[in-house]
Amino acid sequence: xxxxxxxxxxxxxxxxxxxxxxxxxxxxxxxxxxxxxxxxxxxxxxxxxxxxxxxxxxxxxxxxxxxxxxxxxxxxxxxxxxxxxxxxxxxxxxxxxxxxxxxxxxxxxxxxxxxxxxxxxxxxxxxxxxxxxxxxxxxxxxxxxxxxxxxxxxxxxxxxxxxxxxxxxxxxxxxxxxxxxxxxxxxxxxxxxxxxxxxxxxxxxxxxxxxxxxxxxxxxxxxxxxxxxxxxxxxxxxxxxxxxxxxxxxxxxxxxxxxxxxxxxxxxxxxxxxxxxxxxxxxxxxxxxxxxxxxxxxxxxxxxxxxxxxxxxxxxxxxxxxxxxxxxxxxxxxxxxxxxxxxxxxxxxxxxxxxxxxxxxxxxxxxxxxxxxxxxxxxxxxxxxxxxxxxxxxxxxxxxxxxxxxxxxxxxxxxxxxxxxxxxxxxxxxxxxxxxxxxxxxxxxxxxxxxxxxxxxxxxxxxxxxxxxxxxxxxxxxxxxxxxxxxxxxxxxxxxx
Amino acid sequence: xxxxxxxxxxxxxxxxxxxxxxxxxxxxxxxxxxxxxxxxxxxxxxxxxxxxxxxxxxxxxxxxxxxxxxxxxxxxxxxxxxxxxxxxxxxxxxxxxxxxxxxxxxxxxxxxxxxxxxxxxxxxxxxxxxxxxxxxxxxxxxxxxxxxxxxxxxxxxxxxxxxxxxxxxxxxxxxxxxxxxxxxxxxxxxxxxxxxxxxxxxxxxxxxxxxxxxxxxxxxxxxxxxx
Numbered sequence: 001x002x003x004x005x006x007x008x009x010x011x012x013x014x015x016x017x018x019x020x021x022x023x024x025x026x027x028x029x030x031x032x033x034x035x036x037x038x039x040x041x042x043x044x045x046x047x048x049x050x051x052x053x054x055x056x057x058x059x060x061x062x063x064x065x066x067x068x069x070x071x072x073x074x075x076x077x078x079x080x081x082x083x084x085x086x087x088x089x090x091x092x093x094x095x096x097x098x099x100x101x102x103x104x105x106x107x108x109x110x111x112x113x114x115x116x117x118x119x120x121x122x123x124x125x126x127x128x129x130x131x132x133x134x135x136x137x138x139x140x141x142x143x144x145x146x147x148x149x150x151x152x153x154x155x156x157x158x159x160x161x162x163x164x165x166x167x168x169x170x171x172x173x174x175x176x177x178x179x180x181x182x183x184x185x186x187x188x189x190x191x192x193x194x195x196x197x198x199x200x201x202x203x204x205x206x207x208x209x210x211x212x213x214x215x216x217x218x219x220x221x222x223x224x225x226x227x228x229x230x231x232x233x234x235x236x237x238x239x240x241x242x243x244x245x246x247x248x249x250x251x252x253x254x255x256x257x258x259x260x261x262x263x264x265x266x267x268x269x270x271x272x273x274x275x276x277x278x279x280x281x282x283x284x285x286x287x288x289x290x291x292x293x294x295x296x297x298x299x300x301x302x303x304x305x306x307x308x309x310x311x312x313x314x315x316x317x318x319x320x321x322x323x324x325x326x327x328x329x330x331x332x333x334x335x336x337x338x339x340x341x342x343x344x345x346x347x348x349x350x351x352x353x354x355x356x357x358x359x360x361x362x363x364x365x366x367x368x369x370x371x372x373x374x375x376x377x378x379x380x381x382x383x384x385x386x387x388x389x390x391x392x393x394x395x396x397x398x399x400x401x402x403x404x405x406x407x408x409x410x411x412x413x414x415x416x417x418x419x420x421x422x423x424x425x426x427x428x429x430x431x432x433x434x435x436x437x438x439x440x441x442x443x444x445x446x447x448x449x450x451x452x453x454x455x456x457x458x459x460x461x462x463x464x465x466x467x468x469x470x471x472x473x474x475x476x477x478x479x480x481x482x483x484x485x486x487x488x489x490x491x492x493x494x495x496x497x
Numbered sequence: 498x499x500x501x502x503x504x505x506x507x508x509x510x511x512x513x514x515x516x517x518x519x520x521x522x523x524x525x526x527x528x529x530x531x532x533x534x535x536x537x538x539x540x541x542x543x544x545x546x547x548x549x550x551x552x553x554x555x556x557x558x559x560x561x562x563x564x565x566x567x568x569x570x571x572x573x574x575x576x577x578x579x580x581x582x583x584x585x586x587x588x589x590x591x592x593x594x595x596x597x598x599x600x601x602x603x604x605x606x607x608x609x610x611x612x613x614x615x616x617x618x619x620x621x622x623x624x625x626x627x628x629x630x631x632x633x634x635x636x637x638x639x640x641x642x643x644x645x646x647x648x649x650x651x652x653x654x655x656x657x658x659x660x661x662x663x664x665x666x667x668x669x670x671x672x673x674x675x676x677x678x679x680x681x682x683x684x685x686x687x688x689x690x691x692x693x694x695x696x697x698x699x700x701x702x703x704x705x706x707x708x709x710x711x712x713x714x715x716x717x718x719x720x721x722x723x724x
Contacts, residue, residue, distance in 0.1 A: 363594040366555060367655070368583020368611040370576055490556035493590075 003386060003472045006342025007393025010335045011465040012400040015455040022456060037290045040098060040280035040297055040304045042088035073121040073174075081182060081237030081271040084112040089276035090304070097300040098280050103289040108193040109277035111184035111267045112258070115236050120175020180222065182236055183258035184267020184277075187211055192283040194257040195247070203230040203245030210263050216241035220248040222259035234260060237270040280304075339468060346389070346472045350382050350480030354487075361484045362492025371485035378484050379477030386473015390466040397465060401455045409453050500564075501662060501695050502529040502552060507561035509547050509718075521547035522558065523718035531662065534689060535697045536706040538723070539715040545699045546667065548715060552697060553586050553665045554578045566662060583611040587656030587694075589685075591668035593648040595640040601627060601651045602636040608655045626654045630684060646677035650684065657688055663695040664688075670705055682708055 068074050083089065089111070099107045185195055187208050195205070201220050216234050223229065223246050233240040241262060249256045268274050282297070284290045290308050297306045354361065361374055369377075509522040521544045529535060529552075539545050550556040551563050554570050555578075563570040566585065570578065587608075588594075595604045605623035614622070627636050630650040640648050649669060656664050666685065670678035682705060689696045698705065706712055712723035 359592075359594060360596050363588075363590070363596070364607065365579070366553065366582060366588050366594075367608045368579050368581075368586075369607075370579045370611060373611060488556075490550045493550075493555070493594075 003389030004392035008396035009338040011397030014461045015457040019455040037284040038282040078118040079238040101296045105285040106283040108186045108189035113182040117178040180259040184264040193281040198247040199250040214241045217245040217261040219256045346476040350476035354484045365489035375481035378481035382477030383473040390469025501531045503564040505562045507558045534709045536709040544718040585662040587661040587664040589666035591671040626658045666698045
């Protein structure tokens with residue numbers, strides 16, 4: 001029974017540990033896709049504060065643009081496709097360098113962008129000569145400057161998720177900024193990259209024939225929230241893209257890595273970032289070569305952040321990480337202690353059983369049984385006990401796993417692309433369009449996932465548990481058998497008498 | 498008749514600790530011929546069981562010779578003594594000493610296990626001898642499901658099944674009522690005659706001792722013939 005309890009505990013801990021690993025794997029897959037072994041990104045140093053110096057996030061609206069309404073306000077509608085904040089790009093030579101590294105099985109790329117659409121009205125500064133160089137304290141409206149007849153609107157923070165920020169009403173302005181994430185995907189390689197962790201829910205996926213065409217595939221959550229459907233259109237950077245497919249995450253995450261996916265060449269031309277990419281996804285020929293490829297990538301692309309699955313796993317924080325650490329530390333030691341105790345109990349029971357059976361073994365020796373016959377008999381019985389203990393332990397373990405899964409605690413996993421290990425896998429962002437501040441990159445690029453932790457007893461774990469029980473039985477059998485073999489028949493029978 | 502046992506100047510001492518020694522057998526000289534029926538009597542602690550252990554190759558003397566069938570048991574290794582016991586010596590104990598988790602048939606088969614026989618041969622031999630002791634209807638019963646007399650019959654069958662040269666019985670009727678005692682003694686006597694086996698019985702029971710050809714008395718480790 002001791003052996004059974006030990007095996008049950010080991011099986012339960014292993015199953016929970018396996019569940020944690022699966023959850024980690026799901027988080028990783030949701031971040032950069034199934035099949036990707038290494039991800040290469042470049043991350044800019046975050047701005048110290050929201051000073052609005054990033055020209056990529058400005059709307060430069062000419063003084064004569066838009067229409068002036070009856071109240072003297074100028075009405076604008078502007079759409080831009082910009083590089084996702086905090087992201088830098090690789091040129092073609094960098095991608096080629098990655099492809100040429102030994103041991104690389106496949107390379108695909110993507111360009112992560114943010115679509116910004118400005119709709120609204122501003123006071124007609126060009127005509128009434130008002131200056132907006134100073135802003136009112138407490139206003140959420142970002143600075144609006146009008147040097148030499150040009151209005152400049154700079155949102156402080158650009159989220160990657162599809163959000164609509166309602167503008168303020170300072171100076172009689174009334175506008176909104178709609179943002180969503182757009183990912184240009186390489187259509188030449190499949191099975192690796194961000195789309196590999198998605199499932200098609202309607203329409204179709206990209207084909208190579210889609211290169212150069214204005215077609216888009218949408219994340220199902222985004223499509224639902226915007227009431228967009230197949231054969232409809234979505235406006236990206238002022239261009240209408242035909243929606244050909246809707247995707248959902250194939251992992252436990254609610255959303256995929258981007259709101260909208262378009263062909264890479266379209267993303268590059270619309271964002272005026274020709275021939276560049278923001279992410280390089282590398283698949284290794286063999287898992288044993290991943291570390292060497294990562295080293296070679298770091299040498300070939302010294303400015304890049306090269307992250308393997310293991311690196312990314314180390315950036316996962318939150319309760320999933322806590323659970324993982326708990327399982328790794330407490331669970332492992334608990335298993336070792338439980339198993340050691342179980343083994344000792346099994347050995348103790350067997351040797352005390354031998355003592356109890358002194359008369360029996362003494363009699364068998366008197367009948368002519370040699371010591372090896374006795375050892376074999378005790379060991380065989382002990383192994384049978386081990387198997388029985390293993391089976392009972394596995395049953396108890398399964399019951400424990402079932403109870404654990406009935407409660408299925410929800411754990412939270414968070415990743416930070418600025419972690420020391422190097423991330424750069426931009427997920428969905430947080431924060432509204434004006435959620436500025438020094439930490440805006442982190443808030444925009446980090447990802448948090450809620451996962452129901454499920455323990456999973458694989459055949460390997462079950463086999464290991466039974467093997468441990470067998471080992472316990474054999475150990476007990478060896479100790480007990482040796483003790484039985486040492487019995488001298490005359491003394492055994494005399495002590496019984 | 499040939500000599501089965503020749504004991505010469507056999508001494509057996511046990512250490513009691515602190516240098517103190519107990520002499521269980523003191524210069525025993527004894528010859529036992531094949532086919533004899535012998536009873537050994539004596540007070541408790543007199544050395545009966547020790548003598549039986551020497552005769553049964555369960556122990557070696559401290560000094561002296563125990564010649565069995567031409568071989569000195571005192572000079573044999575543990576493994577060789579096991580082989581002698583397995584082939585030539587059968588034991589019957591006062592408390593039967595059956596393995597409680599084995600059936601009557603399996604208990605008898607256990608006696609043949611060290612001889613390297615096939616399972617089928619072991620089983621047929623065990624069935625034959627269980628039938629001879631009148632237990633053919635009880636072969637699958639566990640010891641706990643048998644009466645004392647039936648258990649002792651199984652023990653006798655276990656001793657007989659290997660067709661030994663000698664059966665050593667230590668108080669074989671000590672736990673039995675008178676009627677059952679007589680049945681068991683009749684059975685042992687019949688088997689001895691039928692199989693030509695030497696039968697040596699240690700007993701306190703005078704009525705049992707009176708049934709044998711030769712009576713030995715052992716007191717303070719010294720063996721004497723009872724006339």
